[in-house]
Amino acid sequence: xxxxxLRGIAKHFGAIEALKGVDLSLEPGEVLGLMxxxxxxxxxxxxxxxxNFPPSEGEIQLDGKACNxxxxxxxxxxxxxxxxxxxxxxxxxxxxxNVFLGREAKKKVGPLKILDYQAMYARAAELFAELKSETxxxxxxxxxxxxxxxAVAIARTRLSDAKLVxxxxxxxxxxxxxxxxxxxxxxxxxxxxIAIILISHRMPDVFAVCSHIAVLRRGRKVAEKPIAESSPxxxxxxxxxxxxxx
Amino acid sequence: MSTQTGIAIxxxxxxxxxxxxxxxxxxxxFWVTVAVGLICLATAYExxxxxxxxxxxxxxxxxxxxGIMAMGMTAVIITGGIDLSVGSVMALTAIGAARVLExxxxxxxxxxxxxxxxxxxxxxxxxxxxxVRLPPFVVTLGMLxxxxxLAIVLSENRVIYxxxxxxxxxxxxxxxxxxxxxxxxxxxxLSNLFLTLLVLAMIVSFTLKWTAWGRYIFAIGGNENAAxxxxxxxxxxxxQVYMFSGLTAAIAAVMLAGWQGSASNGMGKxxxxxxxAATVIGGANLMGGQGSxxxxxxxxxxxFLIRNSLIMFGVDANWYDLxxxxxxIFAVLLERIRARTSG
Numbered sequence: 001x002x003x004x005x006l007r008g009i010a011k012h013f014g015a016i017e018a019l020k021g022v023d024l025s026l027e028p029g030e031v032l033g034l035m036x037x038x039x040x041x042x043x044x045x046x047x048x049x050x051x052n053f054p055p056s057e058g059e060i061q062l063d064g065k066a067c068n069x070x071x072x073x074x075x076x077x078x079x080x081x082x083x084x085x086x087x088x089x090x091x092x093x094x095x096x097x098n099v100f101l102g103r104e105a106k107k108k109v110g111p112l113k114i115l116d117y118q119a120m121y122a123r124a125a126e127l128f129a130e131l132k133s134e135t136x137x138x139x140x141x142x143x144x145x146x147x148x149x150x151a152v153a154i155a156r157t158r159l160s161d162a163k164l165v166x167x168x169x170x171x172x173x174x175x176x177x178x179x180x181x182x183x184x185x186x187x188x189x190x191x192x193x194i195a196i197i198l199i200s201h202r203m204p205d206v207f208a209v210c211s212h213i214a215v216l217r218r219g220r221k222v223a224e225k226p227i228a229e230s231s232p233x234x235x236x237x238x239x240x241x242x243x244x245x246x
Numbered sequence: 247m248s249t250q251t252g253i254a255i256x257x258x259x260x261x262x263x264x265x266x267x268x269x270x271x272x273x274x275x276f277w278v279t280v281a282v283g284l285i286c287l288a289t290a291y292e293x294x295x296x297x298x299x300x301x302x303x304x305x306x307x308x309x310x311x312x313g314i315m316a317m318g319m320t321a322v323i324i325t326g327g328i329d330l331s332v333g334s335v336m337a338l339t340a341i342g343a344a345r346v347l348e349x350x351x352x353x354x355x356x357x358x359x360x361x362x363x364x365x366x367x368x369x370x371x372x373x374x375x376x377x378v379r380l381p382p383f384v385v386t387l388g389m390l391x392x393x394x395x396l397a398i399v400l401s402e403n404r405v406i407y408x409x410x411x412x413x414x415x416x417x418x419x420x421x422x423x424x425x426x427x428x429x430x431x432x433x434x435x436l437s438n439l440f441l442t443l444l445v446l447a448m449i450v451s452f453t454l455k456w457t458a459w460g461r462y463i464f465a466i467g468g469n470e471n472a473a474x475x476x477x478x479x480x481x482x483x484x485x486q487v488y489m490f491s492g493l494t495a496a497i498a499a500v501m502l503a504g505w506q507g508s509a510s511n512g513m514g515k516x517x518x519x520x521x522x523a524a525t526v527i528g529g530a531n532l533m534g535g536q537g538s539x540x541x542x543x544x545x546x547x548x549x550f551l552i553r554n555s556l557i558m559f560g561v562d563a564n565w566y567d568l569x570x571x572x573x574x575i576f577a578v579l580l581e582r583i584r585a586r587t588s589g
Contacts, residue, residue: 073477088475090468092535093461101465102476104458114456 003028003195004164009058011044018044020219031186031196033206036216037239042199046166050082051075081157085168087149089141096124096137099156127155131185147178154185164195171205183209203232215239274529274580275541282548289555296558299428303435309550310439311498316524316542317450318494321487323525326467326534327382329491331371331389332521336499336514337397339363343500344406344509353412360500361493367393368492369485376484397511407508420504439501451539463487467534523549523570527577549573
């Protein structure tokens with residue numbers, strides 16, 4: 001059974017049709033590269049899955065259950081985590097504080113429930129070790145490299161039992177060496193049976209980590225196939241419209 | 247990664263955890279503490295009446311009201327906001343409390359009226375900022391004008407000093423003190439105002455460090471959008487922060503009115519400057535995400551010590567606000583320099 005099933009998703013913003021009849025399905029452990037030119041509807045689709053806004057038409061099923069998200073927190077409660085393009089990190093807080101933001105570990109001291117710093121540092125250190133990242137839980141995010149910041153944002157998705165992780169351009173603004181780091185992080189998530197949707201403009205990254213690929217053009221899905229049956233040339237053609245569909 | 251040369255060295259030096267010593271040197275509140283110490287030494291050297299227990303009582307009482315409000319302002323500024331209305335809210339709450347006492351109600355009714363008015367004034371500002379998304383500067387500037395006007399109308403433009411049967415207790419709360427044994431026969435007196443500041447400082451300090459609410463305040467100031475996406479109730483917390491600021495203004499006002507034995511509608515005029523100055527001098531960042539209780543406390547102490555010292559050195563008191571202004575600009579300048587060097 002598919003983990004995530006989208007049927008006939010459409011989204012209108014006034015007269016603008018951002019998405020038209022998009023179907024998509026995703027298995028556990030599958031890494032789907034979602035590609036398309038600027039304005040093709042990738043971000044809109046991800047925002048719908050993440051619960052930022054509801055679709056105008058169509059249905060989202062998670063584990064065969066129809067979902068109706070009103071806020072990102074609703075989607076998170078169902079095991080959908082998002083790594084936003086701007087990472088949504090607080091620079092003035094530590095790595096551990098960012099990982100636990102909004103779901104802090106607490107302990108009871110008398111009548112009070114206070115933050116459990118020890119538990120949060122320890123768990124964050126575990127998560128970074130799991131991701132083989134050198135990020136230290138007590139460091140301020142402000143002082144971190146792009147790759148380490150990605151690790152913090154990704155570690156956050158590992159805090160709960162996420163089934164699906166959406167990543168919006170995780171390799172867009174970082175150095176070559178850090179890109180390799182992030183791609184490794186994605187592989188480790190996949191090895192743990194998590195399904196991933198990776199939005200990217202960077203063809204080599206998509207072909208390096210994805211098992212499947214889907215291409216959007218002007219709000220329509222024009223291809224969805226295993227990556228082994230495609231090629232960068234074909235994908236480029238699909239994105240630009242030189243190839244109509246595949 | 248440490249086997250790779252070049253990049254690795256930069257990374258290691260850039261990211262190594264700073265020692266306690268280095269962190270102390272980079273801490274603005276530390277330098278303000280040094281400045282406070284130096285001013286005390288210089289003044290004590292020049293005037294023998296400075297370093298006395300009596301003067302300690304006076305100084306701590308005088309900066310306590312500013313310090314109390316600086317606790318609320320710290321929370322507001324950490325979220326990236328500002329509250330310009332605290333001085334006017336003082337007048338409104340003091341007059342409100344005094345009118346209730348004047349009408350013959352008991353002391354607790356007067357105090358409660360003051361505190362509720364403070365919460366209300368802060369709540370109105372906070373609701374407009376959090377839910378209508380108006381800029382804090384404009385909203386609280388409006389409240390500065392509104393609260394002052396309400397205070398004047400409510401007082402019928404007179405100083406209220408007949409505080410009815412509840413007046414004695416009311417005055418004892420604001421004007422009282424606790425005397426502790428000191429060396430030999432000497433005793434150390436601490437005003438209720440200063441003790442209130444100490445208790446409040448401990449509560450706020452604990453809240454900022456050990457509760458989720460405290461952490462969310464920092465998160466909102468650091469990246470409001472990120473805070474929202476992680477499910478933090480940003481709007482509700484912003485509302486609460488302005489209500490807290492209003493409450494601290496009310497506490498300060500009710501106690502000051504008690505100490506002075508009267509309430510005037512001119513109370514707290516210009517105090518927003520001192521409160522914001524105390525907070526910023528102590529290291530709070532007006533862009534949000536940074537600030538500390540100790541910083542606000544020592545900042546409040548500094549700006550009142552300046553006044554005290556100027557008087558003791560025989561300088562015309564009219565120069566005072568010039569010094570406060572210089573210290574604000576200097577504090578922000580320091581912040582900018584630190585941001586650039588640690589960049």
